[in-house]
Amino acid sequence: MTTVQEAAAVRHGIWVFCPAVGAAAAWALKLLAGWVTALSWFPFQGVFALVTDIPEPWATIGAFAVGAVAGGVFASFWASEMLTVEVSHDRVTLHKDDRVLGFGSDEVESVFTDGKQLVLLSPEGTELAREASDLSREKLERAFTGQGYRWRDADPFAPEFRLWVEHAPELTPDVNALFTARRKAISKYEHAEAAELAREIRRRGVAVRDEKKRQYYRCER
Known part of the structure; x- marks a missing residue:
């Protein structure tokens, strides 16, 4: 048997790299908070002012913790896409x-x-x-x-794919509904949901592929 997968450095490294980058980014934002509050035109002044009001070392500890957690969430999403x-x-x-x-x-x-x-x-x-x-x-x-x-x-079968439009007459109502739901998922960058909806469409005998957020279909039966 042959196995093809991401390199071990990638599969395991993301769990160190992503939290580290997240922690560093949050710490950098914490350092910038004092400077930002001096710019009256900058949005979200209340948020940055709140950060500057947190005493040390809790502000730094909190920044590292929040950034690391955010990085871990991103690593989890990345791993799910492998x-x-x-x-x-x-x-x-x-x-x-x-x-x-x-x-x-x-x-x-x-x-x-x-x-x-x-x-x-x-x-x-x-x-x-x-x-x-x-x-x-x-x-x-x-x-x-x-x-x-x-x-x-x-x-x-590439020449057989056609651009999907709302209520495509070739497709049944339930398949059109799945395409509509999938369009929403794609617009919200919900990749896992879009992939699952594509599998549901495929189970109904219709192939689906994407090009620049546009959906194309091919009736297989």
């Missing part, structure tokens, strides 16, 4: 944010990357999975071809 791909002769397994998607080799006709998304196609041409990641295209290609899977250079 994709791990396990490829063997008889199975492909995708791990992301405690979610596991598994497919037998007989279910996977071919594999390709579309931008930063890994796509698995079935023999019928339906998309089994379309998952975003920062994994190396070259490493993914070697992993799949090394285990006997067909690798494509591009999406063979």
Whole structure:
């Protein structure tokens, strides 16, 4: 079996790097608070004044603590977006944010990357999975071809995708509703929610891909 995932330095380092950066940024803002309160035109004066009123060493301790927690939250979000791909002769397994998607080799006709998304196609041409990641295209290609899977250079169905518009006549009301909900999630940068809605749309026989916050679809059945 071949496993493709982010380097260990990235997977483990974010839990040190992000809290450290967050703590440093919060401490820097604490140092700037006194200067900012002297600028009458600067917004949020009340917030900065409140910071300057906190006695030391509590102001510094608080800044480090709040910044570190914020950095930890960001690290958690970053980790949830990481994709791990396990490829063997008889199975492909995708791990992301405690979610596991598994497919037998007989279910996977071919594999390709579309931008930063890994796509698995079935023999019928339906998309089994379309998952975003920062994994190396070259490493993914070697992993799949090394285990006997067909690798494509591009999406063979790319010309069939159409721009989604409200109440698209080709789609059923429930699928249009999912697209509407997904548009809201994308506008709010709720990536996990948008990905889950895309999976729901895919389960209804419609492939979905994004380009600059626009949604495109392809009816698979």
